[in-house]
Amino acid sequence: MDAGSWNSSVNLKDQSRCPLQEQFMQRKNARENLDRFIPNRSAMDFDYAHYMLTGGRKGKENPASSSPSREAYRTRLAETFNMNRTRILAFKNKPPVPVESFPREFSSSVNHDKPTKSRRHIPQTSERTLDAPDLVDDYYLNLLDWGSCNVLAIALGNTVYLWDASNGSTSELVSIDEGDGPITSVNWAPDGRHIAIGLNNSEVQLWDSTANRQLRTLRGGHRSRVGSLAWNNHILATGGMDGMIINNDVRIREHIVETYRGHEQEVCGLKWSASGQQLASGGNDNLLHIWDRSMASSNSATQWLHRLEDHISAVKALAWCPFQSNLLASGGGGGDRCIKFWNTHTGACLNSVDTGSQVCALLWNKNERELLSSHGFTQNQLTLWKYPSMVKMAELNGHTSRVLFMAQSPDGCTVASAAADETLRFWNVFGVPEVAKPAPKSNPEPFAHVNRIR
Template sequence: MAQFLFEADLHGLLKLDTPIPNAPPARWQRKAKESGPGPSPVGVSPMKPANRSHSSSKTPSKTPGKSGSKIQNTPTKAGGDRYIPNRSTLQMEMANFLLTKENDPAEESPTKKEQQKAWAVNLNGFDVEEAKILRLSGKPQNAPEGYQNNLKVLYSQKMTPGSSRKNSRYIPSMPDRILDAPEIRNDYYLNLIDWSSQNFLAVALDNSVYLWNHASGEIIQLLQMEHPDVYISSVSWIKEGNYLAVGTSSAEVQLWDIQQQKRLRNMTSHCARVGTLSWNSYILSSGARTGHIHHHDVRVAEHHVATLAGHTQEVCGLKWSLDGRYLASGGNDNLVNVWPCTQGGGGDFAPVQTFTQHQGAVKAVAWCPWQMNVLATGGGTSDRHIRIWNVCSGACLSTVDAHSQVCSILWSTNYKEFVSGHGFAQNQLVLWKYPTMTKVAELQGHTARILNLTMSPDGTTVASAAADETLRLWRCFEMDPIKKKEKEKANSAKSSIIHQSIR
């Protein structure tokens, strides 16, 4: 019997679903007792979920075993799992302001920008906002004035020498044409060639004068002196190109009509050879070996209207300015005189300027075509210098050593340059840039000294006569086709304005 009771007790202990007698109450039972009076959920198993509603359920605020009096209740309304703050009207306006300001670009006060710029300049030496180190296109910005980069900037705005393009034009080094000039007199003091506005080149060969038509190539013998001992010492065209003045070794000045090829008059007033001539409208000025200059009015019978006495030796250079205000004369006495076109108060002509800086005979005299008061002069073998003068102030603007005898000077009408002809030792033509006085080119080919230079009416070709009895034509002032068209349009517009004013 006792054995059966022991087995019954053991079987009861092994049953897990029956309540254990004298065991401590479960946690849910303790919670039910602490929450207050109510029906005891004895029949509810702790391992099975109970059918409790949210309204009657209460969650503990703390873990079991820890004392606490605060209990948090769950929301009782639908959708109570979200936290909805209390929004007042002031908070809504503030939120709207903040959202609007967030979308606008940030505005900084000028003082803050100035502070940042000052800091950048002090720290880096330049403003960071303005300095762009890497650029996809465009030129690099220039550094501020007075700024020195200690790091030696490795780039430059200028092109490299290999890729740089020269702006200088092409100047042929060989003459365009070579003409024979037999028996041309090798005399430094004579002026034996001149080019007319009608494109005729006059050349004095001993006792004869020949005309060469540049357009057709035709050659005409205009005159030959009757006496074999008399030779031609100078020639000069009038501006219109229809009359040619001829000076002779017998102290005569002749005037010839080209169209009719006959002599119009013979003017005698000098007592020695006439080595140079120059026109100013209807006034023909002639310089003689005696050092005197005569003015001839070719319209009247009494042609000799004035005498200029300013040289003690032969006058070998004579040129009127383009505006007709001044006459420049150079002589074998190393002097350069600048004469006015009108007489002085006493009725005599006196030079307004006299330049004595040359140390040799001055044959090369030429007026600048775009600065009427600028005169270029060149000295002979003892001087070999080219000087530029301002005849109004009497100042010498620049001087260059040509290293050889200067025989002639011509200003270009197409470029701001002039060309000079030289004697021993190179016998070359030299193109000079004005006012820098730098050499543009040297044209060599003559085997003896150059005697005279003259320019074509279009200003593109220079003719040189030399003691090697040749004439050489150099196309050294050829114009760019685009610039040539622009110049022709400007000249045509100018001429149309003149015709309208005359009408």
């Protein structure tokens, strides 16, 4: 065969093999693209697999090699392993058979698993707005408080007004003379009937709101205005611009029983702990003090338990935690902008969060682990925080100027906020308690649930 014929025959042969090669390559690629089988060894039965793989050759074995013991072993192996099984390899274990230990009708009524808690709705707007003309725009004063009898007290200029949340009625409690005013602080006694009123002239008046009459005037303790008040049963703590804190026993004539000296400037925040054992005070000197009544002395100035200097601006906002007795939250002014958390037993700062704006007031949720803060420039908002993560849950806007004061309803659901825009707003920010006792149908209390104002 010459070279030309040879080349032509080779070309014909190569052309005839091309389709086969393509088919082979396609099958090869298809096999390569398949997922590999990765057996689960924990789900394999190797003894059973060996038996199944070798059992087919039973008939081909030499009869001479068979023995009674071998036959007995095979019989026993067949009884041990279920011969109906056809799968030797398994991808995964079979799910266990559920065991029902109780009858369905009984288990349906007894459920030990806690139901999934749905996230509550937090209204972003105030549910009610009232005018508050002549509200003094002063960061260091405390002009709003909500008493245990569901009556809100607010000082507007020289007058204290009472707003009854049960029926929405407003009344005037007292108007102070121009020379003695303006009013610089208000605070309800625990009974919700008596109220203390601090004045610009350094005096403190005690009033009976039910009888609408003045009971007495506390004098001689301070040399300048009284901007902060805090009740502890029959003891009224007063904080003045002179930097002094005075404990007054309102039952006796000589009412000054203890004096706390530690602040260098005006005392603008005062809060007693729930036990009444510790008093937290914040001042315009950027200081936060913790005082303990067991260390108090009537003969000399009492030494503080802790002197905390972490804030770099005035400390007015103070709030004791309702679910942890030694936890205190404090807020700093415009130069600080931080909310700090303190262990008041040790004086340690547990956490500090920069809020980005002046902190004017703080309130804990009584029903959940949440904290509400009110702020100034630039948003003038109320911010709801989840504790202890301090994740923002909501921001409530509506005020057009700094939100100076906040007060909480007796049931802990509604918050009232008063701002320099001369408005008083009510927010359903803390929701309704999970377990609420039904109100009695007969002989109702003189104060009603705050939800009636909606």
